Amino acid sequence: MKNILVGIIVLAGSTLMTVAFVYLLGGSGDTTGAVDAVRVEDGVQIIRVKALGGYSPRVVNAQAGVPTRIEMQTKGTYDCSSWLVIPSLRYQKQLPSKGVTNIDVPPQEKGSTITGLCAMGMYSFDVIFN
Amino acid sequence: MKTHKFYVQGTHCEACKILIEDTLRDERGVHGVEVSLVHEHIIVSTDREEDAKFLAEEWTSLFQKHGYALFLEKPAVQDDSKALYYAGPLGLLILVLFILLQKSGVLNLGFDGELTYMTALMIGVIASLSTCLAVVGGLVLSLSAKISQDVRSYRPFVSFHLGRLIGFALLGGVLGLMGGVFEINYRITAIFGIIVALVMIILGLNLLDVFRGVKKIRTTLPRGIFDRIMRIERGAFAPFIIGIGTFFLPCGFTQSMQIAALASGSFASGSLIMVAFAFGTLPMLSALSFGSFRFSHTRYAPMFFKTAGVVVIGLGIFALMAGMAGLGVIRPLFNI
Numbered sequence: 001m002k003n004i005l006v007g008i009i010v011l012a013g014s015t016l017m018t019v020a021f022v023y024l025l026g027g028s029g030d031t032t033g034a035v036d037a038v039r040v041e042d043g044v045q046i047i048r049v050k051a052l053g054g055y056s057p058r059v060v061n062a063q064a065g066v067p068t069r070i071e072m073q074t075k076g077t078y079d080c081s082s083w084l085v086i087p088s089l090r091y092q093k094q095l096p097s098k099g100v101t102n103i104d105v106p107p108q109e110k111g112s113t114i115t116g117l118c119a120m121g122m123y124s125f126d127v128i129f130n
Numbered sequence: 131m132k133t134h135k136f137y138v139q140g141t142h143c144e145a146c147k148i149l150i151e152d153t154l155r156d157e158r159g160v161h162g163v164e165v166s167l168v169h170e171h172i173i174v175s176t177d178r179e180e181d182a183k184f185l186a187e188e189w190t191s192l193f194q195k196h197g198y199a200l201f202l203e204k205p206a207v208q209d210d211s212k213a214l215y216y217a218g219p220l221g222l223l224i225l226v227l228f229i230l231l232q233k234s235g236v237l238n239l240g241f242d243g244e245l246t247y248m249t250a251l252m253i254g255v256i257a258s259l260s261t262c263l264a265v266v267g268g269l270v271l272s273l274s275a276k277i278s279q280d281v282r283s284y285r286p287f288v289s290f291h292l293g294r295l296i297g298f299a300l301l302g303g304v305l306g307l308m309g310g311v312f313e314i315n316y317r318i319t320a321i322f323g324i325i326v327a328l329v330m331i332i333l334g335l336n337l338l339d340v341f342r343g344v345k346k347i348r349t350t351l352p353r354g355i356f357d358r359i360m361r362i363e364r365g366a367f368a369p370f371i372i373g374i375g376t377f378f379l380p381c382g383f384t385q386s387m388q389i390a391a392l393a394s395g396s397f398a399s400g401s402l403i404m405v406a407f408a409f410g411t412l413p414m415l416s417a418l419s420f421g422s423f424r425f426s427h428t429r430y431a432p433m434f435f436k437t438a439g440v441v442v443i444g445l446g447i448f449a450l451m452a453g454m455a456g457l458g459v460i461r462p463l464f465n466i
Contacts, residue, residue, distance in 0.1 A: 013219035053238025053260075076240030078253050079260065080382025085316045087458040092316045094389050098242065119316040120323055120380055121456030122261050122448075 038062055044069055047127060051081040051095060055116065055125035064110040064129035070103040080118035088114055131161065133175045134182045136189075136200040138165070146198070153192055172200065213432040214338070220433075221440025232261060245390050247406040254410015257383035264452075265326055266379050266411075267418055268445035272333035273372070274419040275438040278426035286369040287419045291412065293373020298408035299401045301377050305391040306400020320456035323380045323449055330446030337439030383407075 037060050039046050045068045050056050052075050062068060074082055074095050085092045086103070095101050105114065108129040117124045138150070147165040150172065154163040159178040166172075178185060186200040193199070231237065237260050241249050258267065270290075277286060377384070387407045391400035425434035455462040 014222060052240055053235065076242040078241060078383055078386040079238075079257075080262075080385075083316070083382055083385055085456065094385070097245070097386065097390075115462070117456055117462060118382060119319045119385070119456060120261075120265070120382055120449075121320060121452035121454070121462060122264070124455065124462035 043067065046071060048073060049116070049125055050075070051084065052077045053079055054081055054123040058125050060125070060127045062108075062127050062129050064112070065107045067107055068105040070105060070116075070127070072101040072103065074098055074101070080120050081123045083119040084116055085119050086114060086116045092119070131175060131177050133173060134185060136172045136174065136182070136186055136202065137204045138170055138172055138198055138200055150193070150198065154189060157189070157192070171204075213436050217433050217436030217440055221437045221444065224437070224441050225444040228263070231259065245403070247402050250387060250390070250403045250406035251410040253383055253387065254407040255413070256410075257381065257407070258411040258414035260383070262381040262383050263414070264445045265323060265449050266376060266381055266384075267414065268330050268442050268449070269326055269379070270415050271418045271422060271438055272330050272337065272442040274422035275337055275426065275435055275442075276333055278423045279435070284420070284423060287423060289367075290369040290373040290419065291416060293370035294376050294415075295373075295405060295408050295412070297374030297377050298404040301374075302388075302391045302404025303397040303401035305388055305404070306394045307397050309392060309395055317457060319380045319385075320453045322378075323453035323456065326379065327446045327449035327453055330442050330449065334439045334441075334443035334446055337435045337442065339435070339439075377404075 037048050037057050039048075043066070045063055045066050047060055047062055047068065048071045049060070050073045072084060072095055074097055077095065077097055082095045082097060083092075084095055084101075089103070089105065091103060093101065108114065110130060112129050114127045114129075115124055116127075147167055150165050151163045154160055154172070154174060159176050160174060161177065162173075162175040164173045174185075176185070180188075182202055186202055190199045237256055239252075239256060241253060243249075257263075274287065384407070387403060391403045394400045394403055422434070422438065425431065428434075451460070452462075454460045
């Protein structure tokens, strides 16, 4: 009887943990600040992404077919997010710990996505072109 | 000539097998010794006339300082399987708490202003609590737990930490002398990360000890490798080298510090930046390694090993996914 009880508790505990796990790691695609992140200056679409303990916003909706610049902003950043890799642009750079780094992106096709990652792959952000 | 079969507990590795075989072979009247790691028994052929019970007691005393004991009957393994009941949820709980810590944003500190040695120290502290822990800490935990199963002294752990501090000081100094900039290709980092992740997962499965298959694979590995591991366990040199090697483990924070050391312009300043950073990580890494050692010599050892196994496998999977995302093989799954 006692064993069954322990078994049930353990099973319930494990299930709960696993659910918490999936919920925590899954990420809901945080788009906070996504609207403010995009602005247009002299016909160039400028996307500002902050890199500190990850990237924010995580998902940016941008316009397809126009010249684009991504501004990576660091604020005393020493974690992995300072080591930026954008595979589709063959771009990799150790961002300075403080300041803004510009990345020029040629006009992108509608529906394409650019993904930026830190070199160890634990942080990422997506720019979706529509 | 008689042949006796004894059961033995605590034989985890090829090194234990060699130790037991060598020790017994030197005993009076012993002609042959065969240790089976898979079945956890020893077959001894001897011309001694005493009964098995007497011999078991006599020979157990030989291994007292190593912690092995010979039994006539197969010892119950009930304790071990029960430990997994608790270790599973406990390990998952630790992982959830770890992720919550990352999600809380507490660790996302910006370090404005010039990089001083004090900031490097603080960055080290933060790094040791962050996702760097997923790789460096996970590896330290798994190696420590694994080694703790076999060693009886603090010595390997002390030399590991000494190696790490001295290695960071020397290599940081070299970076300061070199100066300039160089960029390590991110693919190399990602591949390195994947290798470390796989090592963690294998060690984690080993700690869990539930998959007999893994144990069989291990026992069929070439003997030479285990001779070398045995030296790691007994000696101080190998842990020292591994400590130095942690300089190259993939970790975003370490990389930032190395870039700063490169830019520092002199041996002394590069060295100080790296050693300050390493000192910052010392409390957490010491807690992991010395904690493993302490726990593994208490009666909570089975539970500790299994919990550590669950945690290490979790961190290993995380590091594996991250590494593959870094290579562009899969979409980034996690975003802590």
